[in-house]
Amino acid sequence: MKLIIAIIQDKDSNRLSNAFIEQDIRATKLSSTGGFLRSGNSTFIIGVEDEKVADVMDLIKETSKTRKQFMAPPVNLDSPMEAAGAYPVEVQVGGATVFVLPIDAFHQF
């Protein structure tokens, strides 16, 4: 068994939760408030057999990895008409930080 701790952006956490449920992977979500450096993140604790670690990595990568996304430009409240002809802006979203930890023992009661 390994304990995996994965920190991902809030916006990706529902998709990751659903992926874990579909694959029968036991995970618990902790609320990380006031996270900094990456505000608005979720921390998952996942217990898996050694041979499933790579599968969990793939799921996290697929649902949560850093990627570019086009967003509507922010509206200037002082002169909202200015944004009317503005182009969408490309921003970076997502990103996952993952630790795989050895464990001495695992119990279920």
Place this chain on the structure above:
Amino acid sequence: MKLIIAIIQDKDSNRLSNAFIEQDIRATKLSSTGGFLRSGNSTFIIGVEDEKVADVMDLIKETSKTRKQFMAPPVNLDSPMEAAGAYPVEVQVGGATVFVLPIDAFHQF
């Protein structure tokens, strides 16, 4: 020293907290919101001497293990009188998932 991470149901967390206090075991409770597979759980982080790991396991097992419990049947709001003669139903409650982790160092400042 070991670091124990225990995920238990919310309904058992006060009893476990009290048991830890009585036994002078230092524990911190993290809020696990949106936990899935087991909704409504609490995650405890406990630091203990190697020789007390078994005691902590016993406390967790005693307060939080999976067990059967009789509950009043849910009331049917459309015809509430129907439940009047209904039998209590037996449901499964509790359950604990516990990881024991090795540590490289432990400090208190």
Place this chain on the structure above:
Amino acid sequence: MKLIIAIIQDKDSNRLSNAFIEQDIRATKLSSTGGFLRSGNSTFIIGVEDEKVADVMDLIKETSKTRKQFMAPPVNLDSPMEAAGAYPVEVQVGGATVFVLPIDAFHQF
């Protein structure tokens, strides 16, 4: 890489967050509600290179260690004038519990 889990008092958590940002140390803050034995605490998860572990320890110690502090005495609401000439009281604040954990693997996606 090491994974550091640090439990500190809420009142010190902003200063520690700022210190981590200044030093380019990646940390995530979990909300620990209902923490007992030390109510009102914050739990930080920090991933660092082995050679920076000592620096992180220093930061935690500097911002969060147990210390004495003078506080205005609590006001007696029944006879508030009594406190007028009272001396400030010295109380103990702060304190950090820190675990350094080995990791098998670290990934960023």
